[in-house]
Amino acid sequence: MTKRELHLNVNALNSGFHGAAWRAGVSDPAAFLDIKHFLEIARIAERGTFDAVFMADIPVITGLPRLRPYQALEPTVVLSAMAVVTETIGLIATASTTFNDPYNIARRILSLDHASHGRAGWNVVTTAEAAAARNFGYRDQVPHHDRYLRADSFTRVVRALWDSWEDGAFVGDKQSGLFIDTDLVRPIDFQDEYHSVSGPLSLPRSPQGYPVLIQAGGSNDGRDLAAKYAEAIFSIAQTIEESVEFATDIRRRAAAYSRKGPILVLPGLSTLIGSTEAEVKRREEELWGLFPERAAVDRLAVLFRIDATRLELDRQLPDDIEIPANGDHTFAAATLAAARRDKLTARQLIRRLGGSIGHRFLAGTPQVIADEIEAWFVAGAADGFNLMPDILPHGLSIFVDEVVPLLRAKGIFRKQYSGRTLRDHFGLAIPERQPKAPPAEAIQNT
Secondary structure, three states: OOOOOOEEEEEOOOOOOOOOHHHOOOOOHHHHHOHHHHHHHHHHHHHOOOOEEEEOOOOOOOOOOOOOOOOOOOHHHHHHHHHHHOOOOEEEEEEEOOOOOHHHHHHHHHHHHHHOOOOEEEEEEOOOOHHHHHHHOOOOOOOHHHHHHHHHHHHHHHHHHHOOEOOOOEOOOOOOOOOEOHHHEOOOOEEOOOOEEOOOOOOOOEOOEOOEEEEOOOOHHHHHHHHHHOOEEEEOOOOHHHHHHHHHHHHHHHHHOOOOOOOEEEEEEEEEEOOOHHHHHHHHHHHHHOOOHHHHHHHHHHHHOOOHHHOOOOOEOOOOOOOOOOOOHHHHHHHHHHHHHOOOEHHHHHHHOOOOOOOEEEEEOHHHHHHHHHHHHHOOOOOEEEEEEOOOOHHHHHHHHHHHHHHHHOOOOOOOOOOOOHHHHHOOOOOOOOOOOOOOOOOOOO
């Protein structure tokens, strides 16, 4: 049996995860628009033999733009630039199934995959923000369950398009003059209540079969979508027990769909690292001193869709707060669970979550960080982590230089890459082609 290996991605969240990251002395406030900033993140992560760089995306100005940066640059554009300055690290882009069309996404992600020689992945999201809906002609957000029904259809279309070229379809034979064997390139003729797509795609199959499919929803609908299609899952968990429950549930659902092969569970983890406990405390105090906690209260109010005046910094959340029916179920549920479980005041909750929402925030020395990662890994609570350093790229450099060597010494993390594709890094097999619909006529030369 092959020994389990820890997987690490870095989430390239503009200036960093902490709410005050952009104001830190080592930060550039304009970094969220600077391609050089993101390229440096990719180089550092590859130096640390990370599996991938991941880029989140929401097609709207979101969060608290008056007080902190947001994800402004389109992910596939940035990741394509990263592909040029790196050789091996994976490149994972977020793209919404609610506010895109399947053909464009299939083409865009597979283009990134070919440009990087098989290093791409697609993070499938449905996008919960109502403001985003209004950017795409919707008066209101599409209901939660309907978004996931569309996402299921969307994903099936994309996979069919990625499989629309048989192996050997590209010939490029100068002697015979045959460029593409069109008998091996066929339409998909997909049609249901959500999508009507003829196909085929304009690109041959990926060097890694097709780009790795990742999913990040934690609701019941999100878990079911992940169990059907995802090969890796970006999850949220504050405790080992929560993460074990999540992983167990996903694999139970996957078995019900007759899924075979691994599904990697990769919780989000934000880190703040200091060489000593005193330095950790000093760095924390510096960042919190730059962070307007009342602004974080406003963000909590948006998450739960309540009036911000109902939240007081030094009181627990009101008892009647619930997960919004058509909001972001994943982050709302994780944030509310953390508050209820430990009876946290709004201020304590904000600090527990690094001034953000949902994900675990861990401050400590390199040894503390490495030991916590090992504990989750050994317990089966995580196959790895989607890392979100407090400040980028500064916090990532510290992790690579001081935590990665400890993980290697523990024998759970690679010392060098053993393959070149994202599937190689994740230990995933090249996927079999999807079962085909009744044969359609091959495309004609026109």
